[in-house]
Amino acid sequence: MMDRSFDPNTHFEAVANCARDAIIILSADSTIQYANPAVESIFGYEPENVIGESISVLLSEDDAETLLERFDQYLTTGDRSTDWGDIRLQGVCRSGETIPLSISLSDFTRDETTYFSGIFRDVSEQQRREIRLTELNRLAQDLTNAESFQDICQRTVDAAQAIFDHPIASIELYDADDGQLVPCAWTSDVDGLSDEEQLFASERSVPWNAFVTQERTLIPDLESEPDVERDETPLRSVYVQPLGSYGVFVAGATETNAFDESTVDSANILVGNAYSSLERVDREESLREQRDQLADKTASIDRVRRINTVIRDLTKALTQASSRKEILSEVCTRLAASEPYQFAWFGSVDQTDAEIVSQATSGGENGFLDEFEGTDNDGFDHGLIDRVVDTRSPQVQNSIYQDPPFEPWRQAAIERGYRATIGVPVVHQDTFYGVINLYAAEEDVFEQMEVTVLKELGETIGYALNADERKQAFTSDRSVELAFEVTNFGESLLGLGLDSDGSFELENLVERRDGTVTMFFTADEPEPDDILEWLSNQPQVLDSRLVTDRTDDRLFESRLERSTIWAQLLQRGSIVCEAQASGDSARLVIRIPRSADPRSYDALLEEWFDDVELVARREFDEPVMAPEEFEAELHDRLTERQEEVLETAYYAGYFEWPRETDSKELAETLGIAQPTMSRHLRSSEQKFLSMLYDDT
Structure with a gap:
């Protein structure tokens, strides 16, 4: 009997009314006390028609008894012998149709009376998906035993007939000789629709369009x-999915709108399994046809193993090399001694006169470089090296004999027995040092695996060259100061005052651990807000702020990308002594080790500034960084982070009075928490003072 005292609260009603699942509240005798609107969409009954009725109106008789027995057992013993979160029962709709249900039950007490609340979910679609997935899994297992295209196609359409509600399916494979799709396998229903096993009369209809575009078509x-055309096919709806270059899968129906999203998803899995099996059989056939190439593959693996061994030994040698010359010599010598390489050389690019300069060679060169090392005004004579320089990526020519007429360098290579070549860029971060060019006596030597290994080697060499530059900057007892005049600023910060008759003057650069650079500079025009807005629009500027705002001293701080010219100069061990710009001209002065090549810095600047002229060169009998003993000792005592914090704090005006930067702003500049910044600053100050006042 219905309990008239039951009154669901307003919040429950709001939730229940928008639920897609049926929500039903039962009394202990299984009488329906409440039903939400979803009962109608699932069972066909309006809620008011089932309230007061037994739950048996919505369940089969046996399942209704089962549910009531569970209620009685729980009320008597308090024991839930089974999971109440997913009870599977058969529901009965108003039409008499049965549907599978998943029921989640819970109990609650109101006015000392026990009720049971349940969520009744129609899992018909879920069961259909489970059946489809079971069949798809069976097909996947069966296809592992298929040994031919015909077998794969037949098993696939058989599975389609079992999975889909519309058992019309076929697979058409591409015949490359005739240039058309040919039926390979089809379900029996196709025979009753077409005399030629083709669902479309035209050879260039829907299946063909899906094949040539490689797009699924519904x-x-x-x-x-x-x-x-109306008489072209007996179908009224169709789904076509390409099987890659093999052909297409066609599923059809004689009624419209036959394929819902779930059916299409199942078809995608079905076709994916078939495609994978076609690929497998294709590969197996190819392997059977290519057994004579196994020796070549084995040789390739052995070659990679050898090159890996060479690289391991080479990496160890690079860490012990004492100069750039020794680094490049070790690289070329060890590579040229590793089969099947015959010749290795390293070339750097002198942008001043557009010339490839050989700096190290090893192997059977026989005058090869003389054939193309010179250049004319049109650029380099070696096309492959050109492409490496332009793209900063490895370039491979696995058959130098291919595609005549031959460039001069290829003619020279063929005469010396070279059959394949690779150019590998030598880079560190954004600094390009040059190209390692290898030649082999066999074709098809440089496969993808080997190219990847050699590319990593180029990065390792770049790191070693950069480390040598930095070492020379610290240890060289002589240095060279280079002064440049710049009249085309490109995207550099030197162009800050170009449109306002203002000036730019560098105060200091601080290299951060992540490779970015903090720049401190002064500028008198335009107004500070205009300068900050200009800086925010520069792609190489990460963030900026005004440190001090005085009439004669406006100090700005900007954090720059690691790819900027300023970062690259620091990465190569140079010091930027001066950078001033006013109007449309600028002066840039850098200090480099005596052992460094000034032309490489000139070329680096020309990459950034189109119009650069070296106007002065001075030599000094002192190191680039000329540290006093005290400074060197302090550097040894400080960690990298402590030194970065101390240097940034100094140039940001943290120690001025009044302070030009407070601790919060300094922490934001460094990208660390304020307590962390304070701890690093106190530690560095303590180490500095201990050197002044302690005996040690």
Whole structure:
């Protein structure tokens, strides 16, 4: 009997009314006390028609008894012998149709009376998916035993007949000789629709278009399709999915709108399994046909193993090399001694006169470099090296004999027995040092695996060259100061005052651990807000702030990308002594080790500034960084982070009075928490003072 005292609260009603699952509240005798609107969409009954009725109106008789027995057992013993979170029972709709249900039950007490609340979910679609997935899994297992295209196609359409509600399916494979799709396998229903096992009369219809475009095609109503003639197919809806270069899978129906999203998803899995098996059989056939190439593959693996061994030994040698010359010599010598390489050389690019300069060679060169090392005004004579320089990526020519007429360098290579070559960029971060060019006596030597290994080697060499530059900057007892005049600023910060008759003057650069650079500079024009807005629009500027705002001293701080010219100069061990810009001209002064090549810095600047002229060169009998003993000792005592914090704090005006930067702003500049910044600063100050006042 219905309990008239039951009154669901307003919040529950709001939730229940928008639920897609049926929510039903039962009394202990299984009488329905409440039903939400979803009962109608699932069972066909309006809620008021089932309230007061037994739950048996919505369940089969046996399942209703089962549910009542569970209620009685729970009320008597308090024991839930089974999971109440997913009870599977058969529901009965108003139409008499049975549907599978998943029921989640819970109990609650109101006015000392026990009720049971349940969520009744129609899992018909879920069961259909489970059946489809079971069949798809069976097909996947079966296809592992298929040994031919015909076998794969037949098993696939058989599975389609079992999975889909519309058992019309076929697979058409591409015949490269005739240039058309040919039926390979089809379900029995196709025989009753077509005499030639083809679902479309035209050879260039829907399946062909899907194949040539490699796009899945779903047409819910073929009669409304303008490109399909009415007598071309007995189908009214169709789904076509390409099988890569092998052909297409076609599923059809004689009624419109036959393929819902779930069916399409199942078809995608089905075709994916078939495609994988076609690929497998294709590979196996190819392997059977290519057994004579196994020796070549084995040789390739052995070669990579050898090159890996060479690289390991070479990496160890690079860490012990004492100069750039020794680094490059070790690289070329060890590579040229590793089969099947015959010749290795390293070339750097002198942008001043557009010339490739050989700096190290090893192997059977026989005058090879003389054939193309010179250049004319049109650029380099070696096309492959050109491409490495332009793209900063490895370039491979696995058959120098291919595609005549031959460039001069290829003619020279062929005469010396070279058959394949690779150019590998030598880079560190954004600094390009040059190209390692290898030649082999066999074709097809440089496969992808080997190219990847050699690319990593180029990065390792770049790191070693950069480390040598930095070491020379610290240890060289002589240095060179280079002064440049710049009249085309490009995207550099030197152009800050170009449109306002203002000036730019560098105060200091601080290299951060992540490779970015903090720049401190002064500028008198335009107004500070205009300068900050200009800086925010520069792609190489990460963030900026005004440190001090005085009439004669406006100090700004900007954090720059690691790819900027300023970062690259610091990475190569140089010091930027001066950078001033006013109007449309600028002066840039850098200090480099005596052992460094000034032309490489000139070329680096020309990459950034189109119009650069070296106007002065001075030599000094002192190191680039000329540290006093005290400074060197302090550097040894401080960690990298402590030194970065101390240097940034100094140049940001943290120690000025009044302070030009407070601790919060300094922490934000460094990208660390304020307590962390304070701890690093106190530690560095303590180490500095201990050197002044302690005996040690």
